[in-house]
Amino acid sequence: MKYENQILFLDGKLTKFTVPDLLHELLQYKGKKINTIDLSGVSSIDSAGTAFLDELVLNLQDFKPQLVNMSKIVESAVSTFSSLSIKKPVSGRKENFFISIGEGLLRWRDSVREAIYMVADIFYWSFVGLFNRKNQRKGSIIQQSLIIGVDAGGIIALLSFILGLILALQSAAQLRQFGANIFVADLIAISMVTEMGPILTAIILAGRSGSSIASEIATMKVTEEIDALRMMAINPIRYVVVPKFLAITICIPLLVTLSTLVGIFGGLLIAITYLDLSAVVFFDRVFEVLTTKDVLVGLGKSFFFAWAIVIIGSYYGFKVKGGAEGVGKVTTQSVVASIFWVIILDAISSLIFYFKV
Amino acid sequence: MKEPIISVRDLVSKFGEQTILHDVSLDIYPREITVILGRSGCGKTTLVKNILQLFQPNSGSVKIFNKEVTTMDELEFNSMLSKIGMLFQNGALLNSLTIFDNVSIPLEQHTELSVDIIARMIRVKLKLVDLTQAENMLPAELSGGMKKRAALARAIALDPVILICDEPSAGLDPLTSASLDELILKLKNLLKMTIVIVTHELASIHRIADRIIFLDEGRVLFSGTLQEAKKTSIPEVETFFRVGKFG
Numbered sequence: 001m002k003y004e005n006q007i008l009f010l011d012g013k014l015t016k017f018t019v020p021d022l023l024h025e026l027l028q029y030k031g032k033k034i035n036t037i038d039l040s041g042v043s044s045i046d047s048a049g050t051a052f053l054d055e056l057v058l059n060l061q062d063f064k065p066q067l068v069n070m071s072k073i074v075e076s077a078v079s080t081f082s083s084l085s086i087k088k089p090v091s092g093r094k095e096n097f098f099i100s101i102g103e104g105l106l107r108w109r110d111s112v113r114e115a116i117y118m119v120a121d122i123f124y125w126s127f128v129g130l131f132n133r134k135n136q137r138k139g140s141i142i143q144q145s146l147i148i149g150v151d152a153g154g155i156i157a158l159l160s161f162i163l164g165l166i167l168a169l170q171s172a173a174q175l176r177q178f179g180a181n182i183f184v185a186d187l188i189a190i191s192m193v194t195e196m197g198p199i200l201t202a203i204i205l206a207g208r209s210g211s212s213i214a215s216e217i218a219t220m221k222v223t224e225e226i227d228a229l230r231m232m233a234i235n236p237i238r239y240v241v242v243p244k245f246l247a248i249t250i251c252i253p254l255l256v257t258l259s260t261l262v263g264i265f266g267g268l269l270i271a272i273t274y275l276d277l278s279a280v281v282f283f284d285r286v287f288e289v290l291t292t293k294d295v296l297v298g299l300g301k302s303f304f305f306a307w308a309i310v311i312i313g314s315y316y317g318f319k320v321k322g323g324a325e326g327v328g329k330v331t332t333q334s335v336v337a338s339i340f341w342v343i344i345l346d347a348i349s350s351l352i353f354y355f356k357v
Numbered sequence: 358m359k360e361p362i363i364s365v366r367d368l369v370s371k372f373g374e375q376t377i378l379h380d381v382s383l384d385i386y387p388r389e390i391t392v393i394l395g396r397s398g399c400g401k402t403t404l405v406k407n408i409l410q411l412f413q414p415n416s417g418s419v420k421i422f423n424k425e426v427t428t429m430d431e432l433e434f435n436s437m438l439s440k441i442g443m444l445f446q447n448g449a450l451l452n453s454l455t456i457f458d459n460v461s462i463p464l465e466q467h468t469e470l471s472v473d474i475i476a477r478m479i480r481v482k483l484k485l486v487d488l489t490q491a492e493n494m495l496p497a498e499l500s501g502g503m504k505k506r507a508a509l510a511r512a513i514a515l516d517p518v519i520l521i522c523d524e525p526s527a528g529l530d531p532l533t534s535a536s537l538d539e540l541i542l543k544l545k546n547l548l549k550m551t552i553v554i555v556t557h558e559l560a561s562i563h564r565i566a567d568r569i570i571f572l573d574e575g576r577v578l579f580s581g582t583l584q585e586a587k588k589t590s591i592p593e594v595e596t597f598f599r600v601g602k603f604g
Contacts, residue, residue: 016515020469046516046548048470051477080485080547083477089490222452222497322497323452 001025008034008056008065011041014049022052034060040069050081057084115315118237122311125238126245140243141250148209148244149251153258156204160259163196164188164266172275181275185285188267193290193298197260199346201252202305206338210313213244214334217317218327226318241314245307252306253299260298293353301349308341360423362387362519362551363408368417370400370407370575377403378414378575385519390545390552390565394597395572401555402446404572405521409443410434421519439467442512444522448504450496456483456507457492463514482510485540501528506537513544520544521553526561538564559601571597 001022002009008029012018037056042049057065070078171187217240220226229236264286271277316334320326361384370378377400385391393401407414410426419426421441426434450459460479464470470478483489486506496504505525512520522541526534538561544550556562562569562583569586571579571594579586579594587598 016468016470019474047478047481048474051474054477055473076547081481083481086480086484086489089492322495325453
């Protein structure tokens with residue numbers, strides 16, 4: 001590259017490999033008047049080279065530079081690859097603050113409406129599915145029960161045992177000071193049956209099964225499998241969601257019972273080894289403090305947790321947009337929303353059954 | 358005689374027990390459009406993927422730019438890939454990125470060009486494939502033909518020396534298909550590209566092919582120029598060029 005009498009002479013190759021260096025070299029002629037760019041020395045040029053010439057012409061537009069002495073091949077490349085005539089597409093209109101809020105509210109209203117329709121659909125088809133098994137895959141409820149229930153049993157049992165152990169250990173340290181060792185049984189029994197068992201099970205299911213439901217349905221949607229089901233006159237809710245819904249309804253009381261029992265055994269271990277209580281005394285106390293209401297409330301609310309997990313997972317799965325990234329996004333959203341609603345439902349049930357004025 | 362830019366010798370490729378390619382040998386010459394033909398399942402896509410090392414062949418040699426690629430280390434092969442563009446059968450665009458961002462990927466990864474220059478190059482490539490107004494759209498918002506054109510824009514983003522297209526015309530209407538052929542011819546003439554195309558479209562073959570490679574059940578049945586292919590007495594090839602169908 002050289003500069004003489006307001007003419008910039010370019011030579012050699014103008015390609016993606018040489019353009020970065022040429023841009024650096026060009027800095028030395030910054031501010032100089034250039035009204036002609038001589039390309040007689042250019043031996044080859046590609047689209048990067050042409051983009052470089054476009055940028056150069058644009059930056060020197062005050063001097064209206066002319067490209068001269070182009071060989072046939074350079075001229076042909078410039079005419080094909082020049083981007084000067086391409087107009088940048090206009091991006092969408094800018095919305096003002098109030099329009100954004102209004103549109104957000106309308107979107108929220110549509111989402112709520114869609115969710116209500118879906119919940120109604122799921123309950124309707126689940127109820128119908130109990131009596132009419134036509135149009136359902138054979139063995140799908142058993143298969144889903146194995147995936148949602150049996151496969152989750154191990155991790156739920158392990159975490160419940162550890163939780164029971166921790167609860168007992170931390171409360172034992174305080175209770176020992178007052179000689180109230182025996183009350184550790186009360187604490188473990190009531191907390192595991194009414195609170196920890198159902199909520200721990202629900203949170204594990206939200207992370208495990210909720211995410212799997214959302215990602216499965218979302219993947220089916222982006223790969224047009226849901227459309228294919230519709231085209232075969234198969235209701236996707238009935239075919240895909242209902243088996244999961246029925247399976248989780250069957251599994252949740254069993255998993256909560258497992259979690260509660262194993263959690264109590266975790267507490268028993270501490271009671272025996274740390275508080276010198278016997279198993280007979282511990283269980284006597286457990287059966288004494290627990291009421292039927294506690295057991296029914298613990299099991300009853302777990303059904304609502306389970307249904308919320310399936311409904312939220314399915315809702316986000318069907319809501320997916322885009323491809324792989326969209327699937328990841330709705331999966332995360334479904335887990336967060338499931339855990340949020342499990343805790344809200346738990347708070348509502350506590351208010352209903354235990355709040356006394 | 359020209360030196361081949363891609364040279365395949367005794368290539369054998371298997372899926373489990375099934376042999377897809379039997380001792381395939383062929384040459385692709387620079388600045389030519391070579392069309393690979395053959396009925397569905399004859400191993401065309403496997404051959405292309407073996408050449409590009411997307412599937413490792415079981416045995417045989419593949420030379421690109423006179424370098425053996427089956428034994429090449431990853432770093433060297435990756436640098437070679439910046440000279441090769443591939444248009445996949447289904448486009449293979451990244452669905453989470455806009456068309457503009459999809460085309461920018463190879464430019465950002467393989468060059469040190471400034472953002473302004475890259476933006477210009479992307480817009481030129483999008484203009485070439487007539488997708489200027491779609492740059493902010495996501496692939497999911499495009500039709501099948503538009504996706505394929507966007508994928509072609511990405512394949513030619515780096516002005517590759519070799520462009521490989523797996524069934525570029527599949528799913529396109531005849532007019533779009535013809536304009537794509539014109540574009541491919543333009544790329545060949547202007548950028549002196551070597552182009553390998555897997556296609557069944559007879560009209561397209563007549564328009565663009567310099568050389569034909571006819572595969573049948575994993576073997577090369579015919580290899581020669583378009584004129585030679587039209588005159589050959591090999592029944593399968595002769596039937597295809599006479600009636601536009603595989604015999």
